[in-house]
Structures are given as structure tokens and as C-alpha cells.
Amino acid sequence: MSCPVRNRSFIPPVALGDYPVGTAFPAGHLVDTNAAWRSMRPVIDATACSNCLICWLLCPDGVIQRHDREALQIDYDYCKGCGICARECRQKAISMENEGNYGT
Amino acid sequence: MERETKAFLSGNEAVARAVRLARPQVIAAYPITPQTTVIERLAEMVEEESLKSEYLHVESEHSALSACIGASAVGARTFTATSSQGLLYMAECLHYASGGRFPIVMMNANRSVALPWNIYGDQRDSLSLLDCGWIQAYAEDAQESLDLVLQAYAIAEHPEVLTPMMINLDGFVITHTYELVNVPGQREIDFFLPPFNTTNKMDFDSPRSLAFTAGPAYNQAFKQLQHLAMVKASKVIGDVEERFGRLVGRNYPGLIESLYCEDAEYIIVTLGSVAGTIRPVIEKLRSGGERVGLVRIRYMRPFPDAEIRRALAGAAAVGVLEKDISFGFEGTVFTNVSSALMRAQVVPPRLLNFVGGLGGKDISAADIELIFKRLKKSEPGETVEFI
Numbered sequence: 384m385s386c387p388v389r390n391r392s393f394i395p396p397v398a399l400g401d402y403p404v405g406t407a408f409p410a411g412h413l414v415d416t417n418a419a420w421r422s423m424r425p426v427i428d429a430t431a432c433s434n435c436l437i438c439w440l441l442c443p444d445g446v447i448q449r450h451d452r453e454a455l456q457i458d459y460d461y462c463k464g465c466g467i468c469a470r471e472c473r474q475k476a477i478s479m480e481n482e483g484n485y486g487t
Numbered sequence: 488m489e490r491e492t493k494a495f496l497s498g499n500e501a502v503a504r505a506v507r508l509a510r511p512q513v514i515a516a517y518p519i520t521p522q523t524t525v526i527e528r529l530a531e532m533v534e535e536e537s538l539k540s541e542y543l544h545v546e547s548e549h550s551a552l553s554a555c556i557g558a559s560a561v562g563a564r565t566f567t568a569t570s571s572q573g574l575l576y577m578a579e580c581l582h583y584a585s586g587g588r589f590p591i592v593m594m595n596a597n598r599s600v601a602l603p604w605n606i607y608g609d610q611r612d613s614l615s616l617l618d619c620g621w622i623q624a625y626a627e628d629a630q631e632s633l634d635l636v637l638q639a640y641a642i643a644e645h646p647e648v649l650t651p652m653m654i655n656l657d658g659f660v661i662t663h664t665y666e667l668v669n670v671p672g673q674r675e676i677d678f679f680l681p682p683f684n685t686t687n688k689m690d691f692d693s694p695r696s697l698a699f700t701a702g703p704a705y706n707q708a709f710k711q712l713q714h715l716a717m718v719k720a721s722k723v724i725g726d727v728e729e730r731f732g733r734l735v736g737r738n739y740p741g742l743i744e745s746l747y748c749e750d751a752e753y754i755i756v757t758l759g760s761v762a763g764t765i766r767p768v769i770e771k772l773r774s775g776g777e778r779v780g781l782v783r784i785r786y787m788r789p790f791p792d793a794e795i796r797r798a799l800a801g802a803a804a805v806g807v808l809e810k811d812i813s814f815g816f817e818g819t820v821f822t823n824v825s826s827a828l829m830r831a832q833v834v835p836p837r838l839l840n841f842v843g844g845l846g847g848k849d850i851s852a853a854d855i856e857l858i859f860k861r862l863k864k865s866e867p868g869e870t871v872e873f874i
Contacts, residue, residue, distance in 0.1 A: 395705065407560075
């Protein structure tokens with residue numbers, strides 16, 4: 384199954400002509416990365432993860448990304464650190480870690 | 488109805504006939520006097536299957552326009568109608584629709600705004616929402632209301648415009664007054680108005696982000712594009728009217744209609760049905776040798792600034808008559824007309840604002856004669872006069 388993944392090669396518009404007409408266009412993001420309010424970050428322990436996808440399903444910001452053969456990944460540019468994924472994980476494979484430990 | 492027919496219709500019924508001819512896939516509405524009979528007629532048409540459309544009975548005007556936004560976002564042609572408090576209740580959705588560039592067509596029955604509670608006509612409802620990014624047209628009679636609805640889809644859905652359009656009918660005076668109306672045939676309207684087709688929609692074959700966020704770095708560009716599309720609409724309106732005239736046989740004069748302005752010294756600028764009261768007064772005064780004229784504004788957005796400057800360039804005195812007041816200053820139509828004149832430094836020696844018809848107060852032929860008398864007086868008066 385294909386799944387949507389953030390387009391990291393997206394080039395933001397510069398001239399007016401680069402913008403879409405209306406608020407419908409194929410890919411990209413026009414917001415600044417906005418994760419600065421996160422005090423705790425979820426970290427997935429890939430060895431404990433059963434790939435049940437509960438976290439992927441429940442993340443309110445859609446920042447948990449699944450890939451066909453790789454472990455789940457979190458897009459920390461947009462994760463707000465709400466902790467829903469860690470609370471709902473049945474394998475206790477997600478821990479909330481102090482953001483200060485990551486130097487941000 | 489394949490061929491053109493004549494029918495005795497109220498303004499609301501004429502709008503319902505036009506909507507049926509335009510074949511919207513989704514209609515969502517909530518009843519409010521004096522709009523109710525439009526959506527009653529449409530509900531009957533859907534029930535009897537003379538109109539194949541999803542008709543959504545929603546619980547409020549806010550939901551009515553929200554439903555139209557959702558339907559438009561999957562590429563459907565949509566219609567809704569409202570009035571007064573209902574229009575104001577829709578206010579946040581009006582911006583959503585224009586910002587999302589969803590070409591929804593809406594009829595608004597112009598009605599006063601409470602308090603004091605009142606169901607009769609003035610234009611404070613729509614004029615207080617001039618800045619919401621919708622094209623705004625004002626009809627004079629039922630025939631023009633019908634034709635404006637048909638033209639509205641062609642204008643709003645034009646790929647270079649993609650902007651929703653509001654057609655304003657004076658409450659009761661147009662909405663509930665019966666006249667003989669020419670109803671075009673379905674075949675000619677199908678030719679004039681092919682099905683809506685857009686890339687600005689949710690589409691499983693071409694997935695897109697919809698109704699997204701744009702932060703400070705990008706937001707303004709979207710607003711600038713909306714402005715440019717609205718400016719572009721001025722030309723598209725002329726093109727659509729020209730095509731409508733060719734296919735349907737009725738011609739319209741663009742953003743304004745001017746009457747005797749080429750030689751008029753004293754001109755009234757107004758909008759909506761009161762123009763019908765002014766016309767015979769002008770004929771009477773002109774037959775007595777007085778050089779008087781009329782500018783009827785048909786579109787408030789996009790605003791006809793160049794057209795108004797041309798029409799008023801030779802006037803000695805101009806009176807703007809409107810059913811609106813921006814408390815503490817002047818009527819909003821007057822503000823717009825004044826700005827258009829100032830920008831080109833075409834300033835008539837006298838420029839007065841007459842506010843009337845609030846809450847349905849009658850504007851009589853005698854009132855119009857009084858306005859022309861006031862325009863001829865040389866001493867300065869109050870800038871805003873209530874008639």
C-alpha cells in the first residue's frame with residue numbers, strides 16, 4: 384500500500400506565478416516548520432515496535448510516517464510533542480524524552 | 488423547457504428558474520424571509536425531478552455555505568441563498584469560500600439588520616461584507632435577477648476568476664414583486680453554460696492538499712492573487728455579458744448603467760431597485776428641460792471606478808443615494824464613489840450623500856425630485872442627508 388510522505392524536495396514559491404490558484408495543489412508545504420513548542424519528543428524503539436500502526440493512526444498531526452520495509456519515523460519538523468502516540472502504544476515502544484537532551 | 492418562454496414571476500421565482508437552468512449539482516440552504524420562496528421553489532423542482540440536484544436541508548446558514556464549500560471542493564456546481572442575519576451568520580464562511588477560490592453562486596435578499604428587528608429591505612447586510620472577497624452584483628428587477636444568476640456561474644467559474652459571486656435583490660421590492668419575465672430555453676443555456684470543470688478540487692486520480700495553511704511568508708501572496716482575480720473579473724463580466732447577449736438576446740451594460748450622463752449636470756448614483764423609481768422622475772424633469780441623469784451601479788465588487796469617473800466627469804453635482812450607512816462617517820457606496828473620483832482628481836463641484844430606505848422606509852418619486860433640488864442648490868449642506 385502506498386502512503387503519503389512529506390515531499391522534502393518541495394521548492395516553495397517565489398514569484399506570484401509559482402503559487403497555486405486556490406488552496407488545492409499536489410504536494411509541498413507552505414508553513415514554516417513549527418515544532419518549537421515541543422518540550423518532550425517521542426522516540427520510537429524499533430526493536431520493541433510491533434508495527435501495529437496505532438500511533439500512525441492516532442497522531443493528530445500526521446507526522447508519523449510509515450514505509451513499506453523500514454521502521455516508523457517521526458517528522459520532528461512538525462511533531463508538537465503531545466504524547467498521544469506514547470500513551471496509546473500497546474508495546475510501550477515509544478518514550479517521551481526531554482527535548483533538552485537533544486540540544487534544541 | 489427547451490425553448491424560451493414568458494412567465495409571470497417574482498424575483499425569487501425568477502432566480503429559482505435560473506438556478507434550474509444552470510443545473511447545479513448541490514443546493515444547500517436555510518430559509519429566511521424574504522429569501523424563503525427561492526429555496527421553496529428549488530425544493531419543489533428537486534422533488535418533482537425537474538431539477539436533478541442534491542438538495543441539503545441544513546440547520547443554519549453557516550452550515551449552508553459550509554456544505555457548498557465542501558461540494559465545490561469536489562468540483563460540483565453549487566447554489567445557496569440567504570438574507571440579512573443569515574448572511575452575517577455566514578460571514579466566516581464567506582472568506583473561506585473566496586480564499587479557497589470556490590465559485591459558489593449565492594442569492595442574497597437585501598434586508599435590514601437587527602436591532603430593531605425588521606424584515607424589510609435595505610442594503611446594510613451585503614454592503615457591510617464588501618471586503619469578504621466575493622463578487623457583488625445588484626439587480627434592479629426580476630429579469631435582471633434571472634440573467635445575473637446565469638451570468639454569475641460563467642463569471643465565477645471562469646478559470647482566471649474562480650471567485651464566488653453574490654447576487655443581491657432588494658427584499659420584497661424585487662424578491663416578492665411579480666413581473667413578466669423571459670425565461671431562456673434549456674438548450675441555449677446548456678450551450679452558454681457548459682458543466683463546471685476545475686482542477687481546484689479533491690480528485691482521487693490526482694490527489695492534492697486541500698484547504699491548507701499558509702504561514703506569514705506565503706499567506707499574502709494568496710490574498711494578492713485573490714485581488715488580481717477580482718480585478719480580472721471586470722473584463723470577464725463584459726465578455727460574459729457579450730456572449731449572453733449573443734446567445735440569449737438580452738444585453739447588459741457592464742459594471743454600471745448610465746442614463747443621460749453625456750450631458751447631465753445633476754446625476755444620482757445608486758444601486759438596486761430604487762433606480763426604477765428614479766427613471767420616470769428623470770424623464771419628467773428632462774421633458775421640462777432639466778439636464779439630469781442616473782448612474783446605476785450594477786457591481787460593487789469589482790468596483791467600477793473607471794466607469795464611474797467617465798460617467799461623472801461632466802457633472803456639476805452628484806448625489807449618491809444608498810440604503811446603507813457606516814455609522815459615524817457616511818454611506819459605504821459614497822465612500823467608494825468618492826475614492827474612485829479622488830484617485831483621478833475628477834471631483835464634481837458638489838458631491839452629496841443621501842441615505843434612505845433603511846428598514847424598508849419608502850423612497851418616493853417626490854424624494855427623488857427633492858434630491859435633484861438639493862443638488863442644484865449652491866450652498867453647502869450636510870454631507871450625509873437622511874431622506
